[in-house]
Amino acid sequence: xxxxxxxxxxxxxxxxxxxxxxxxxxxxxxxxxxxxxxxxxxxxxxxxxxxxxxxxxxxxxxxxxxxxxxxxxxxxxxxxxxxxxxxxxxxxxxxxxxxxxxxxxxxxxxxxxxxxxxxxxxxxxxxxxxxxxxxxxxxxxxxxxxxxxxxxxxxxxxxxxxxxxxxxxxxxxxxxxxxxxxxxxxxxxxxxxxxxxxxxxxxxxxxxxxxxxxxxxxxxxxxxxxxxxxxxxxxxxxxxxxxxxxxxxxxxxxxxxxxxxxxxxxxxxxxxxxxxxxxxxxxxxxxxxxxxxxxxxxxxxxxxxxxxxxxxxxxxxxxxxxxxxxxxxxxxxxxxx
Numbered sequence: 001x002x003x004x005x006x007x008x009x010x011x012x013x014x015x016x017x018x019x020x021x022x023x024x025x026x027x028x029x030x031x032x033x034x035x036x037x038x039x040x041x042x043x044x045x046x047x048x049x050x051x052x053x054x055x056x057x058x059x060x061x062x063x064x065x066x067x068x069x070x071x072x073x074x075x076x077x078x079x080x081x082x083x084x085x086x087x088x089x090x091x092x093x094x095x096x097x098x099x100x101x102x103x104x105x106x107x108x109x110x111x112x113x114x115x116x117x118x119x120x121x122x123x124x125x126x127x128x129x130x131x132x133x134x135x136x137x138x139x140x141x142x143x144x145x146x147x148x149x150x151x152x153x154x155x156x157x158x159x160x161x162x163x164x165x166x167x168x169x170x171x172x173x174x175x176x177x178x179x180x181x182x183x184x185x186x187x188x189x190x191x192x193x194x195x196x197x198x199x200x201x202x203x204x205x206x207x208x209x210x211x212x213x214x215x216x217x218x219x220x221x222x223x224x225x226x227x228x229x230x231x232x233x234x235x236x237x238x239x240x241x242x243x244x245x246x247x248x249x250x251x252x253x254x255x256x257x258x259x260x261x262x263x264x265x266x267x268x269x270x271x272x273x274x275x276x277x278x279x280x281x282x283x284x285x286x287x288x289x290x291x292x293x294x295x296x297x298x299x300x301x302x303x304x305x306x307x308x309x310x311x312x313x314x315x316x317x318x319x320x321x322x323x324x325x326x327x328x329x330x331x332x333x334x335x336x337x
Contacts, residue, residue, distance in 0.1 A: 037288070153177065
């Protein structure tokens with residue numbers, strides 16, 4: 001069964017393997033398959049589920065809510081997010097203004113079929129809204145009981161620090177950040193992780209298998225597997241493109257002996273690797289088939305010996321992205337429309 005870890009400097013425990021439905025529910029995966037994946041996650045001991053209002057333009061929240069219907073609410077940890085454009089994408093259907101946050105939490109709760117979410121996250125930093133306004137809105141949502149905890153996603157170290165100060169002054173705390181993190185994408189290690197450790201935030205990381213690249217299913221120079229993320233024209237192919245270089249794919253194939261030595265699949269090795277970081281509370285997995293969930297959860301509780309962690313670094317070498325400036329570079333400088 002999946003182990004649990006404390007989230008940030010709080011008393012909340014979440015499953016260290018968290019099920020997420022980005023790029024799947026409501027878009028890539030049919031409803032019945034999505035429900036089967038959620039039930040496989042529950043059967044494996046996953047209690048934490050991550051979504052966002054922007055995923056499939058609110059459809060993902062609806063699918064997740066229906067898939068979890070009938071489960072004991074107190075036994076689950078539900079996470080969702082606010083920032084990106086949703087609905088008809090009008091001028092106030094985006095960002096972290098008080099108006100959008102308040103309207104978004106109400107919409108998310110309705111779609112998820114719950115009175116509260118355990119974690120409400122700022123999906124990106126909003127450069128066009130005063131941070132004081134954003135933090136006050138989050139504080140009010142916490143007081144109203146509509147969210148128990150507040151987190152952020154892909155904020156820089158400086159943004160986290162500024163948000164932490166305001167949150168503390170308003171009587172709540174930021175307890176998490178949700179960044180991309182994998183063997184191939186380590187940009188949070190230089191600044192975000194040390195800042196988070198200092199301030200009491202954990203990382204809930206997404207794309208631990210680099211959108212499927214670290215499963216080893218993509219061969220350098222080979223045909224793309226039918227139905228894979230790299231062939232998805234609804235957003236998946238664009239997201240995975242940065243890793244689809246022969247040099248990277250060749251290095252990934254060289255990880256296979258290490259996975260075999262640990263008696264792990266390549267995907268299990270990738271998920272287990274991110275969980276070695278003590279600041280990581282959970283790795284988010286997605287799935288289009290229940291068997292993918294069953295495979296991924298085997299990474300829970302795995303300890304990779306230090307010598308094998310060193311070998312992984314040696315195998316991947318300079319294809320690993322470590323530049324901490326990538327967090328800011330990949331964040332929107334103005335609200336998207």
